Amino acid sequence: MAAEIARRRADLNHDVVTLTGSQRLHRRSPCGGCPWRTDQNGSFPAEAFRLSAPTAYDMADRAFGCHEASHDHPLTCAGFLLRGADHNFAIRLAAARGDIDLGAVHDGGHNLHDSYRAMSVANGVDPDDPALRPCRP
Structure with a gap:
């Protein structure tokens, strides 16, 4: 089961949730306010x-949590699984063990950012920000 390992305040209205765990409960499609959706630019x-x-760094051991999931039942974000988890070690390991079915995740008909870097820049992060340097293009 996914477990919340970090919750940090991004501003007065937004927290950032980081997940870890061997078996991952996850969204099957991006939720209404998913930051991976291009129509949500500027929402966060x-x-x-x-x-x-760091969830999008090569060989990351943490996952991008769904912001609409409850604190008691954290979920891995579907947008992340579709566009940001290719190089995430924890997700790749969970998929290889059969703990997560990446084939069951779909975009729900929404346009998604191509990468974590693209999503971040579209939401105001400077492309040269040190936090983005380790992210895959």
């Missing part, structure tokens, strides 16, 4: 994307 502060950037 740039600081939220800086704080979450």
